Amino acid sequence: MTNSVYRLTVTPDAAGQRLDQFLAANCDALSRTRARKVIDLGGVHLDGRRLRRCAEVVKAGQQAEVFLDGRPLEPYRLTTERILFRDAYLLVLDKPPGVATQPTPARYKGTLYDALQAFLGADQGGRRQPSIGMVQRLDRDTSGTIVFSIHPRSHKELTRCFRDRQVRKVYLALVQGEVAQPEGVIRSQLARRRATNLTVSVGKGGKYAETRYRVLSNLPGASLLEVDIPTGRSHQIRAHFAEQGHPLLGDTAYGGPAEINGRPVPRQMLHAQRLELLHPVTGEPLVFTAEMPEDLRMVLECLRQQKT
Numbered sequence: 001m002t003n004s005v006y007r008l009t010v011t012p013d014a015a016g017q018r019l020d021q022f023l024a025a026n027c028d029a030l031s032r033t034r035a036r037k038v039i040d041l042g043g044v045h046l047d048g049r050r051l052r053r054c055a056e057v058v059k060a061g062q063q064a065e066v067f068l069d070g071r072p073l074e075p076y077r078l079t080t081e082r083i084l085f086r087d088a089y090l091l092v093l094d095k096p097p098g099v100a101t102q103p104t105p106a107r108y109k110g111t112l113y114d115a116l117q118a119f120l121g122a123d124q125g126g127r128r129q130p131s132i133g134m135v136q137r138l139d140r141d142t143s144g145t146i147v148f149s150i151h152p153r154s155h156k157e158l159t160r161c162f163r164d165r166q167v168r169k170v171y172l173a174l175v176q177g178e179v180a181q182p183e184g185v186i187r188s189q190l191a192r193r194r195a196t197n198l199t200v201s202v203g204k205g206g207k208y209a210e211t212r213y214r215v216l217s218n219l220p221g222a223s224l225l226e227v228d229i230p231t232g233r234s235h236q237i238r239a240h241f242a243e244q245g246h247p248l249l250g251d252t253a254y255g256g257p258a259e260i261n262g263r264p265v266p267r268q269m270l271h272a273q274r275l276e277l278l279h280p281v282t283g284e285p286l287v288f289t290a291e292m293p294e295d296l297r298m299v300l301e302c303l304r305q306q307k308t
Contacts, residue, residue, distance in 0.1 A: 003106065004029065006066040015060040019044065019051065022058045027066055037073040038066065042108030050108065067106040071098065075110030078119040084288045089154035089281050090147060091116070094290040097143040097267050102134065116148060131155075135162045139235070141250075144171070144272025144290040149280070157280035162232070168276035171227040172292065173213075173237055174269035174299065175246040176257055179223040183214035186240040190233045198253060199235035201243055209233040211240045219303040221260050222249060226273075237270060249299065263302050266295045 006027050014022050020039060024032035036054050038044055044051055045065040046058070058064070076099045085092040093112070095101070100111045108114055113134060120130035133149030135158050149158045161167050189206030190199050212228040223246065227237055238254050241247060247256035250265035259265055275288045292300075 002070050004068045004070070005105075006068075008064045008066070010058045010060055010062040010064065012060045015058060017058055018054060019046070019056040019058055019064075020054040023064065023066060029068060030066065034073070038068065041073060041075060041106070041110055042103065043067045043069075043106045045105070052108070065105075067104075069104065069106035071107075075107075076112070076115050077110075078112075078115040084145065084290065085286070086150075089149065089151040090158070090279065090286075091120075091150050092145060092147045092275065092288050095138055095143055095146045095272070097141050097293065097295065100140045101137045101146065112146070120150060133158060135159050136232075137234075138272060139238075139268070139270070141267040142270045142272060143293045143296075145169075145275040145288050146272065147275060147277070147288075151281075154280040158277075161277055161280060165230055166278065168274075169229055169232065169272060170274040170276075171229070171237060172216075172271045172273045172296070173225045173227045173241065174249045174296065175223050175225060175241050176221065176249055176260070177223065177246050178218045179213075179215050179225065179246055181215075184212075186211040186213075186244065188240070188243075190236060190239060192234060199233065199239040201239070207231075207233055209236045209240070211237060219300070220306045222303055224300065238268065260299070260303065261306055263299070265299060269296055269299060271296055 008026050020032055020035040023030050023035040039052055039054050042050050042052055047062055082094050084094055102113050103111050116132060117130055131152050133155035136146050138146050149155045187210050188201035190209045191202045191206035192199050209231045213225045216224045216226055229236055238248055238251055242254035247254045249256055249260055249269040251268035252258055277286055279286055
């Protein structure tokens, strides 16, 4: 699934058309029905501003951008089965793969943040806007545990816990090749390259990142690792193991294989298995675990069958 961007200029002849009508007539990737869905998701920007009204009348000279992320156009909605914990202050979810945590240029509606807004809003009967604090992020194709603050009283303290590294985050990572050392620590300064939007280790000017791991099992062409990150830099696990010559299976952006031993890998094989923290209001120790998702389980099973 690839990202695409279409940039269009409203000509004098097209001025006065509805936005969905203009897009369908000028963007080969969109029918009128599809244009309406993309607008509703938030994937259309007019003069640099996200616009979600199909009936908006376009004007000559305006610049329209259409962002498509290759994902289903039906917005993701949160169900109670995904909730690992909830009280008045916190909500912990088992995030499915393929869902962005926060708004992207291609969508606002259907992100995890939007789904949580809709879920809490419906639960409150629409009486008031939910108060949501987002202190943790998972990449779109990473699954597993993620916590949100849902009360003003918990926002500040939960943010402090993450900032002061008082939260333990443990992942399962399925990487390419056999990792020789049974356990180890990777340390570097990480920075994001604007040209590629990828994270890399740099000699200076980056942010310190530390990745600890232990090998759970070596399989044909791959290794299953338990990974603990005291720091939480963007793409930290993906970048560190790619630089070690062991990119995540399915993580093609960082050089990982799209298939292993002839079998396709549906996404980057990274799962946030466990989250440990102190409750920001009560101080109670909390531990949350998300079961291994089906796609990761299936890839592992295929590899284990080849081993035997």
